Amino acid sequence: MLSIKNLHASIEDKPILRGLDLDVKPGEVHAIMGPNGSGKSTLSYVLAGKEDYEVTDGSATLDGEDLFAMEADERAAAGLFLAFQYPLEIPGVATMTFLKAALNAQRRARGEGDLPTPQFMKLVREKADGLGISTDMLKRGLNVGFSGGEKKRNEILQMALLEPKLCVLDETDSGLDIDALKVVSEGVNALRAKNRSFVVITHYQRLLDHIRPDIVHVMAKGRIVRTGGPELAHELEARGYADYVGEAAA
Amino acid sequence: MPAVQETVARVREIDVDQYKYGFVTDIESDRAEKGLSEDTVRFISAKKGEPEWMLEWRLDAYRRWRTMVEPDWARVDYPPIAYDELYYYSAPKSTPGPKTLDEVDPELLRTYEKLGIPLREQEVLAGVEQRRVAVDAVFDSVSVATTFKKELAAAGVIFCPISEAIREHPELVKKYLGSVVPTSDNFFATLNSAVFSDGSFVYVPKGVRCPMELSTYFRINERNTGQFERTLIIADEGSYVSYLEGCTAPMRDENQLHAAVVELVALDDAEIKYSTVQNWYPGDAEGKGGIYNFVTKRGDCRGRNSKISWTQVETGSAITWKYPSCILRGDNSRGEFYSIAISNGRQQVDSGTKMIHLGKNTTSKIISKGISAGRSQNTYRGLVSAHRKATNARNFTNCDSLLIGEQCGAHTVPYLEAKTSTAVFEHEATTSKISDDQKFYCQQRGLSEEEAVALIVNGFVKDVLQQLPMEFAVEAQKLISISLEGSVG
Numbered sequence A: 001m002l003s004i005k006n007l008h009a010s011i012e013d014k015p016i017l018r019g020l021d022l023d024v025k026p027g028e029v030h031a032i033m034g035p036n037g038s039g040k041s042t043l044s045y046v047l048a049g050k051e052d053y054e055v056t057d058g059s060a061t062l063d064g065e066d067l068f069a070m071e072a073d074e075r076a077a078a079g080l081f082l083a084f085q086y087p088l089e090i091p092g093v094a095t096m097t098f099l100k101a102a103l104n105a106q107r108r109a110r111g112e113g114d115l116p117t118p119q120f121m122k123l124v125r126e127k128a129d130g131l132g133i134s135t136d137m138l139k140r141g142l143n144v145g146f147s148g149g150e151k152k153r154n155e156i157l158q159m160a161l162l163e164p165k166l167c168v169l170d171e172t173d174s175g176l177d178i179d180a181l182k183v184v185s186e187g188v189n190a191l192r193a194k195n196r197s198f199v200v201i202t203h204y205q206r207l208l209d210h211i212r213p214d215i216v217h218v219m220a221k222g223r224i225v226r227t228g229g230p231e232l233a234h235e236l237e238a239r240g241y242a243d244y245v246g247e248a249a250a
Numbered sequence B: 001m002p003a004v005q006e007t008v009a010r011v012r013e014i015d016v017d018q019y020k021y022g023f024v025t026d027i028e029s030d031r032a033e034k035g036l037s038e039d040t041v042r043f044i045s046a047k048k049g050e051p052e053w054m055l056e057w058r059l060d061a062y063r064r065w066r067t068m069v070e071p072d073w074a075r076v077d078y079p080p081i082a083y084d085e086l087y088y089y090s091a092p093k094s095t096p097g098p099k100t101l102d103e104v105d106p107e108l109l110r111t112y113e114k115l116g117i118p119l120r121e122q123e124v125l126a127g128v129e130q131r132r133v134a135v136d137a138v139f140d141s142v143s144v145a146t147t148f149k150k151e152l153a154a155a156g157v158i159f160c161p162i163s164e165a166i167r168e169h170p171e172l173v174k175k176y177l178g179s180v181v182p183t184s185d186n187f188f189a190t191l192n193s194a195v196f197s198d199g200s201f202v203y204v205p206k207g208v209r210c211p212m213e214l215s216t217y218f219r220i221n222e223r224n225t226g227q228f229e230r231t232l233i234i235a236d237e238g239s240y241v242s243y244l245e246g247c248t249a250p251m252r253d254e255n256q257l258h259a260a261v262v263e264l265v266a267l268d269d270a271e272i273k274y275s276t277v278q279n280w281y282p283g284d285a286e287g288k289g290g291i292y293n294f295v296t297k298r299g300d301c302r303g304r305n306s307k308i309s310w311t312q313v314e315t316g317s318a319i320t321w322k323y324p325s326c327i328l329r330g331d332n333s334r335g336e337f338y339s340i341a342i343s344n345g346r347q348q349v350d351s352g353t354k355m356i357h358l359g360k361n362t363t364s365k366i367i368s369k370g371i372s373a374g375r376s377q378n379t380y381r382g383l384v385s386a387h388r389k390a391t392n393a394r395n396f397t398n399c400d401s402l403l404i405g406e407q408c409g410a411h412t413v414p415y416l417e418a419k420t421s422t423a424v425f426e427h428e429a430t431t432s433k434i435s436d437d438q439k440f441y442c443q444q445r446g447l448s449e450e451e452a453v454a455l456i457v458n459g460f461v462k463d464v465l466q467q468l469p470m471e472f473a474v475e476a477q478k479l480i481s482i483s484l485e486g487s488v489g
């Protein structure tokens, strides 16, 4: 599904990712943990194609397609979804309008026609209900005045609607209360499928109690420094990152 | 509103291609000499078959105009206009127009395609030779106009070219023409008074709600209006009328200077809603060949409880100089101004409004959304004033600017004058930029960069778009996206 080899990337000439390798197979859930500033968000942005990030070496492919040869919107249409650590607000654009524009843009890019409005409405309603998102929220400006938890749920709604192949979740659990964490995790779990993979960036075991990862990675100073099973997350929770920070620096 | 849909549906039924291009006049023999003199004014008046009083009115304006100087306070910059080198009536092409569409600015053609305009109509809009005059003539005889007229006549509404009104309804024209924008008002209005070629006249009698949106929606009809357009709308007591001006397709015109005057009069309890979509040719990438649009639009809330509302979407022209205003004379009268002004490329926009509170308990509201992209300059200039007798005057102004890119400018110039301590003016203004993060967020969801910008901009202007009649709003939304093309990347 996702294959990253020796990825180096910098921002404003400052190297952030320094030789990162990652292989995610269809259906797998990978967790990436690591200290603040280790480059987790940077990795997600580089994969999604944010400007300002310069890939200086290495490669990344999604189902064999070279991600770096595509624009950000093409990557989205190819099936890459990023749930933002800080979702953006767009005043005056109703959430519903945004969802429709996004879905239809992707459908068009894949050579499918626009989804007829009644079908679209039905689809959104279904998915929104499951996430406890009200009709009123769908009418409001995108993320405008949404609480932190509402913004995160809205990210999952978009993910559910767009049905991506690869979902990258950047600290989707931060700022969620216990109930919201459950709702969001259930939303994610409902999307787990044989040919859909997840990369879940988080600081906390509690998310991984709900979304059970197959593989856990530790990232430090722009590289994956250790890979293990779910037990690795527990170990980190108990011991912190001290070992890895030293190791990567060496 | 059902009336709009009906109008639009009927307009849609007309297939432009089904009309043959008959030909009427030889334009060469039907034009005034180059330049402006008393003789030019007499020539125009005679061509229009005007009565003596109208000629005198024009001549008076002409003589005043000769003593006036062009204003220079607006934040626009253009080479001096050689008024004596212009044609003022039925101007033939001073430079030959394009022979075929192949000779037309490809950017313009691309826009037509995006708007889904049929080829034949594209030729007309682009001013391809041979077609232009003929089409005007043909469309004069189009039956749809007649159908509309019958329905309006049944309601007692007069809606006709102003030249016809001068002949057929002199008592109304005499009473109201120049009563809102006097011939001496300003350089461009005075020029218009002397040489206006045509425009619309509307009279809605007492207590009548006009049965349909009055619209020059039909693009081709627009060709008639010429460079010095004059519009006069009178809503008698307790009446209501909504008037739509302009069209979304960018029009080319070899007449670079446009100086229109629009006068609105609302008597007791009457309401006029005037909506404009202005999309004149803005010029090529370097700004060459674009229209200079100097417009004087003013509404007089003459009666008690009257209301005038201006809504405008300005996307075209190289230079826009335009301040649709309301004189709130009647007690409890209300003025509104909703504006979207978009500038891209090298366009210069200096636009805004004036709300002059004269009567008691008068209220006004101003919502202005300026969007600047490319190397354009976009200025909002607004005056709100309350006269000594305008007790309890209220104004709310919201003036937002959005910048796209680094090389454009947005400026806000509000003037406030309150001569009564009971007046309350509220003013809000913001300037923002489309952030790269917002764009990236949209792109991550699958929108292209241009789609992202269009979406964000449409969100920004939503409050104003909502004021437009539904059908117009949809077109305007499309137009906004097109106007901003090339503003990113």
Ligand SMILES: Nc1ncnc2c1ncn2[C@@H]1O[C@H](COP(=O)(O)OP(=O)(O)OP(=O)(O)O)[C@@H](O)[C@H]1O
Pocket (backbone or CB within 6 Å): A011, A012, A014, A016, A034, A035, A036, A037, A038, A039, A040, A041, A042, A043
């Ligand atoms: N625009 C920028 N300019 C300069 N440095 C930046 C920029 N954006 C990020 N960085 C730096 O890149 C490094 C990695 O940041 P990143 O946000 O990827 O870390 P993270 O692992 O996601 O951290 P956290 O756990 O706090 O979210 C940090 O040192 C950060 O300061």
Ligand SMILES: [Mg+2]
Pocket (backbone or CB within 6 Å): A040, A041, A042, A085, A170, A171
């Ligand atoms: Mg981060």
